[in-house]
Amino acid sequence: MDHAKPLPAYLLTRYHGWKATGYADNKSWYRRLATEGQRPRAMVISCCDSRVHVTSIFGADQGEFFIHRNIANLVPPCEPDGQHHGTSAAVEYAVRVLNVAHLIVLGHSSCGGAKGCLEMCKGNAPELEAKDSFVGRWVDILRPKYGEVADIEDEQEQERQFEKHAVMTSLENLMTFPWVNEKVTNGELSLHGLWTDIGEGGLEYFCPETGKFQPV
Incomplete structure (x- = not known):
């Protein structure tokens, strides 16, 4: 080496x-x-973005959170196909070995991964369309949600809504893992969707009753 x-x-x-x-x-x-x-009570899946600092937001100490970070805080659907699945492996370890009680997906403003997917969906990012783009193939997970924001004219609002759809996509995909689904159904595990505004320090949570994000 x-x-x-x-x-x-x-x-x-x-x-x-x-x-x-x-x-x-x-x-x-x-x-x-x-x-x-370690005996963490919660797992947090957040973006790799250096501006997102989970432990600072919640004032957490060492040993409190089991943290996994990736581009755009995405969770793929359950696909046991023999390929390498870092995010899926982290979720499996947290849920089946550490027995966390809470699984939190944290999205954020000005997310480059979500914006990249948006640009790709609009045909403005040929470099992400390339088959050898790891980022492009990863954010393909979010591509099906483009239709939900395609008609939003305000660009900033479109990006923010797409960032929140990244959180909801991950929550949906988490439920495709049998052992997550089982524990959620039995009340042993709760899922939480959050989105933070980096510049304002704001925090919103996904409310299943309204189907929208609202301030904590």
Whole structure:
């Protein structure tokens, strides 16, 4: 592995600062986590976007959330076809091994993945249409929802609604996994859909009674 390099200096400085303060002040807690294992109450599926910081939004500590991040916070439908399924594997581990009580899908404003899918659906992103585009084939999961927003004239509102459809798509697809469906039906697991406005710090949740997102 000749291509791997040492960490850049700024990351090393930050690490040593954390080790001397954050870790040193909570050493017993970290050691307890290491020896007793994790028992998170919730799994959060959020976007890879560096601006979305789940633990900060909820003030969570280490060991509290089992977090999986991917482009546009998408969950594919259950497809046990022998291929690599990172998101599906993470969901399986959280639900069947960790026995989380809550499964949260968190979408966000200005989502590049959702916008990319929109542009692809409009015929404006040939690079995403290419068969060898991993991003394009991933956001294909969201493509069927384009019809729900195609007639929205305001571009910003169209993007926001599509971002929220990404959350709803993931919630729908989660129910195609038999062990998720079973636990939800038995009341052992609850699903939650959230969308956060990065600039305003707002948080909305999907209300099944209205079929819409509303402020928490």
